[in-house]
Amino acid sequence: MAEGSLDNTRVNIGNTSYELIKVFKELVKQNFQIERMSEWDIDSNPENRKKYYYCQVSSVELAKFLGKYIDKSDYKNVKLPAEMFNLSEANIGKVLQIVFSAEGSVNLLPIKTRYGRPNSIYREYNRKEPIPVKEATLNSFERAIEQIEPGIKRNIFDNLLKQIKENKFTNLTQIAKSLNISNTTVYKNIKKMSSNEQLSKLAKLYDQKRIEYQITHNRWKIARSVTLTCTSPSLRRQWRQLIECLGIKCHTSGKNIEISSKENIFKFKEKIDFLDGISIRKNSHWEKYTRREVLDALIESYKYPIIRFNSKEAALKFLKSLVKRN
Incomplete structure (x- = not known):
């Protein structure tokens, strides 16, 4: 009776679907003595809701039956x-x-x-402004990375930076493949070994590719x-x-x-x-x-x-x- 009302002699019910009103009427006619039944519809706000159908049944027997199970006060x-x-x-x-x-x-x-991005990184990439490298390093990635693997040897790392400056790499996947390691490991080791200047260059590249990843994924x-x-x-x-x-x-x-x-x-x-x-x-x-x-x-x-x-x-x-x- 969520969309109805009840007193000692009458029962009202309403719904936007006339099919429900029909079922209600059939059940009442089959099982109870009724004195009078009437129905009407209201289309008071057609822009926001559908037409509403109502049915009112005058039946002491029906009201008494429903009253056993419906306690309006509780x-x-x-x-x-x-x-x-x-x-x-x-x-x-x-x-x-x-x-x-x-x-x-x-x-x-x-x-x-969205695929493959922790919630913390998603929240930060949802901003309009670019993420400062320091903030990205100390917040997003530090939360996401729990373990640091052994660092890349200095000469390998320096050679890697040189190739990046020459635009031989356009994303972290290519860098990872050149070192035969995962994308995450690349960043872990960069974070561990690089100076601020070196970190800035690679972190910016990482940020750029993460944004591209967000757009394409x-x-x-x-x-x-x-x-x-x-x-x-x-x-x-x-x-x-x-x-x-x-x-x-x-x-x-x-x-x-x-x-x-x-x-x-x-x-x-x-x-x-x-x-x-x-x-x-x-x-x-x-x-x-x-x-x-x-x-x-x-x-x-x-x-x-x-x-x-x-x-x-x-x-x-x-x-x-x-x-x-x-």
């Missing part, structure tokens, strides 16, 4: 009917389908990822999950128990219950799913689609497990190409 400690946990898996799935259709969401969005990957939002701690705990009754592993994050692994999202599709026709909020990337369509596209996306994109727009275009519309 929403944080609300309890589900014990009988719900004794239902068959199929019927638990039907209950959760309505719950997820009312308060759930499916997340299929591009997120930015920024990628967009796909974030996938199914989420149920619930503000009541006790109800959130019980919904999670009910979900796990179906063998679907999930975890809580703030007010949300999240299903994020491939195996469990597939189980969600098989045992719960969203009701057909459940819309997605306005001003989102998926506002023209239903939750079931996006969930199906999410499952289809697992055929491309390690794909990366150069831009958010390219990622969204690919994801939307996976939607199969009737």
Whole structure:
């Protein structure tokens, strides 16, 4: 009843998806005596939200039944009917389908990822100003490098500097290959043996190549999950128990219950799913689609497990190409 209200004789419910209103009406008609039923819609702010549908049922029997389980004065400690946990898996799935259709969401969005750079270095390369060599040396690299390997011999090091001055090397990888060692080892030994002037030259080269690395290795990957939002701690705990009754592993994050692994999202599709026709909020990337369509596209996306994109727009275009519309 998160989007409804209740008194001694009447029950109101509302949602942006008319499909949920239809399910509510059918359940009420099948199970309770009703005196009157009416419905209406409101389109008060079309720019920011979708049309809102309402249904009002005048039924003492229904109000009394719901009143046993809904205590408005203590929403944080609300309890589900014990009988719900004794239902068959199929019927638990039907209950959760309505719950997820009312308060759930499916997340299929591009997120930015970066390869091979510690967080400290990422934060510093996110600045607009160039990093001073001294700061880069004493802060970023000192935190990132825990062990210093044996230094390069002085004559080898001097020869290395000479070749750098002659522009024979354009990046650390070439330097590393010439010494048959790793990029990190090159910097470690430069740090250990060089004078300030020498360090400055090589650190600047390193900084330049790290910036180039950031530009060329920024990628967009796909974030996938199914989420149920619930503000009541006790109800959130019980919904999670009910979900796990179906063998679907999930975890809580703030007010949300999240299903994020491939195996469990597939189980969600098989045992719960969203009701057909459940819309997605306005001003989102998926506002023209239903939750079931996006969930199906999410499952289809697992055929491309390690794909990366150069831009958010390219990622969204690919994801939307996976939607199969009737």
